[in-house]
Every structure is written in C-alpha cells, then in structure tokens.
Amino acid sequence: DMEFSYLIEDHESFKLLKVNGNLTVLSSELFERVIAQLSQDSNVILDMSELKLLTSAGIDSIVNVSLYARKHDKRVMILNLSSEYYSLATTLNILDFLIIIETLDEGIVKMKYYT
Numbered sequence: 001d002m003e004f005s006y007l008i009e010d011h012e013s014f015k016l017l018k019v020n021g022n023l024t025v026l027s028s029e030l031f032e033r034v035i036a037q038l039s040q041d042s043n044v045i046l047d048m049s050e051l052k053l054l055t056s057a058g059i060d061s062i063v064n065v066s067l068y069a070r071k072h073d074k075r076v077m078i079l080n081l082s083s084e085y086y087s088l089a090t091t092l093n094i095l096d097f098l099i100i101i102e103t104l105d106e107g108i109v110k111m112k113y114y115t
Contacts, residue, residue, distance in 0.1 A: 003027060006034060013111060014043040016104075020050040023058030032061050032068075039069035039076060043115060045107045049080035059089060063097045075099055075114050077107045 004027035009016040015038045023031055038044050046062070048054075066076045077099045081089075089095050099114070101107045 004030065006031075008034075008038070011104075013108060014045050016045050016047060018047040018050060020052075022053040022055075023051060023061065024053060024055045025057035028057050028061040031058075032065055035065040035076060036068050039065065039074045040072050041074075043074050043107075043111045044069065044076045045079050045101070045104065046076060047079045048082070048085070051082075051085075054085050054088070056088075056092070059085075059092060059094065063094050066097050066099070073115055075111060077101050077110060079104065079107065 004019070004021040004023060006020065007018040009018070017035065017038065019031070021027070035044055035046075044065075062076070062078070069076045079101050081100055086100070089098060099110060101110060
C-alpha cells in the first residue's frame with residue numbers, strides 16, 4: 001500500500017517510528033504488526049508529523065498497540081499529534097489510553113516514570 005510508509009530509528013532507550021501518509025483500515029494491520037514487534041522489547045515513540053490522514057480505524061489501531069505494549073511492560077507514546085486528531089481522540093474518549101508527548105525528552109522522562 002503506497003499510501004502508508006514508515007521509518008524506524010533506533011535510540012538508546014526507545015524506538016522512534018516515523019509514520020508517513022494515511023493510517024486507515026487499509027494500513028492498520030501493517031501498522032499494528034510493526035508496533036507489536038517493536039514493543040515486545042522496547043518502548044516506542046510514534047512520530048506523527050508526516051501523517052496525512054488518520055481515520056477512526058487508525059485511531060483504534062493506536063489504542064490497540066498502546067494496550068499491547070502495556071501488556072509487555074512497554075509504552076507507546078505519541079509525538080506531534082495534530083490538534084485536529086487530538087480533538088478526535090478527545091471526542092472518541094480514548095485519551096486515557098494514549099500517552100501524548102510534545103518532545104522526545106518528555107518521552108524519555110515518561111518512560112522512566114511508566115516502565
């Protein structure tokens with residue numbers, strides 16, 4: 001699916017997953033598989049600055065991988081979530097499941113706190 005691509009950066013205490021394009025029902029399975037694999041032994045920071053489209057199916061996927069990571073004592077954190085999608089997450093009542101961060105440094109601090 002050319003609509004969705006990703007890049008994984010290895011950092012000392014986490015993996016940075018940069019997503020690009022559309023996170024929809026078409027790409028959610030791939031997205032979940034990639035994060036599930038990463039979060040088995042690493043915290044993941046999801047950089048959404050290049051995300052063009054996020055549908056409710058995509059948001060469900062983000063919740064799914066967040067819960068999956070927690071079962072493995074890891075966390076998925078969300079960086080650069082646009083205000084539009086932040087509002088959507090608020091409306092869908094799922095903010096409790098998400099850890100939203102403004103900077104990588106904030107993510108690193110929260111990892112120490114949460115894991």
